[in-house]
Amino acid sequence: MNDTSPLEAALLVKPRAKVTIAAGRRHTVGLKSDGTVSAVGDNKWGQCDVSHWRDIVAVAAGNVHMATNTGNAHTIGLTSNGTVKAVGWNKHNQCDVNEWRDIVAIVAGWRRTVGLKSEGTVVATGRNNEGQCNVSDWRDMVAVAAGDWHTVGLKSDGTVTVVGNNRYGLYNVSDWRDIVAVAAGYLHNVGLKLDGTAVAVGWNKYDQCDVGGWHDIVAIATGTSHTIGLKSDGTVTATGWNKYDQCNVSSWGNIVAIAAGCAHTIGLQSDGTVVAVGDNDYGQCDVNDWQGLQLPDN
Numbered sequence: 001m002n003d004t005s006p007l008e009a010a011l012l013v014k015p016r017a018k019v020t021i022a023a024g025r026r027h028t029v030g031l032k033s034d035g036t037v038s039a040v041g042d043n044k045w046g047q048c049d050v051s052h053w054r055d056i057v058a059v060a061a062g063n064v065h066m067a068t069n070t071g072n073a074h075t076i077g078l079t080s081n082g083t084v085k086a087v088g089w090n091k092h093n094q095c096d097v098n099e100w101r102d103i104v105a106i107v108a109g110w111r112r113t114v115g116l117k118s119e120g121t122v123v124a125t126g127r128n129n130e131g132q133c134n135v136s137d138w139r140d141m142v143a144v145a146a147g148d149w150h151t152v153g154l155k156s157d158g159t160v161t162v163v164g165n166n167r168y169g170l171y172n173v174s175d176w177r178d179i180v181a182v183a184a185g186y187l188h189n190v191g192l193k194l195d196g197t198a199v200a201v202g203w204n205k206y207d208q209c210d211v212g213g214w215h216d217i218v219a220i221a222t223g224t225s226h227t228i229g230l231k232s233d234g235t236v237t238a239t240g241w242n243k244y245d246q247c248n249v250s251s252w253g254n255i256v257a258i259a260a261g262c263a264h265t266i267g268l269q270s271d272g273t274v275v276a277v278g279d280n281d282y283g284q285c286d287v288n289d290w291q292g293l294q295l296p297d298n
Helices: 006-016
Strands: 021-023 027-031 037-041 056-061 074-079 084-088 103-109 112-117 122-126 141-146 150-155 160-164 179-184 188-193 198-202 217-222 226-231 236-240 255-260 264-269 274-278
Touching: 021 264, 027 056, 027 264, 074 103, 084 112, 103 141, 112 141, 150 179, 150 188, 160 188, 179 217, 188 217, 226 255
Parallel strands: 021 056, 021 255, 056 103, 141 179, 217 255
Antiparallel strands: 021 027, 027 037, 056 074, 074 084, 103 112, 112 122, 141 150, 150 160, 179 188, 188 198, 217 226, 226 236, 255 264, 264 274
């Protein structure tokens, strides 16, 4: 007899789900089905120099907020053997991940990198001015998310914890239950519930937290001040800041994965191709010719 609850079953899958597309402030990263990686956009710090990577199973792109002084970024890749690669801006040691082992999930925030280990503990490197890297005592984690100055952890019991900046009530997640995925933006947090609904806390100037009416959601992503939801039928919904049309996703279909950069949104289609909307000043949305990307459940 299988005594695993639906919540436990969902959470057990999450750390090993392949994150195959990632979006930063000015660049976009895609994992191909052969374990190689493509990147487009700003490459000032070498954050797009990933063509030599091999055996990658997940990717992450650093940088969350939109201020003019935040173009510097880094890119992270998780290998099939649980080690981590990094390229790009390293002023705060956010790329110092060579010694990490047994990693099953990675995320990248502004000036830092966070890794989830197979036993449910968490490691972090990078800027820690507001305690956003203080995760060494976390246990029983199944997923992590990195905002600008805060880090979010999802526990195996479906509850959520936060460290770092607490402006606009970012810590107000103590009543969240049955959460199966988390996302962190500039100053807001979003949680996906087992029943396909979503919850959000934090700064809501642009309605980026207005997810109360969402249903049938299977994945979430957050940019600086916008929130994206992937529905079970392959369509996408969005709320929040739309200055660059980053929320104009209502026409998308056959989507199997989503990612949100500062002001652009990426969708992976079921045939391995990619669509993008939003800020394209650095060519970060020039993904129309990408093919053969790894699907998240393969």
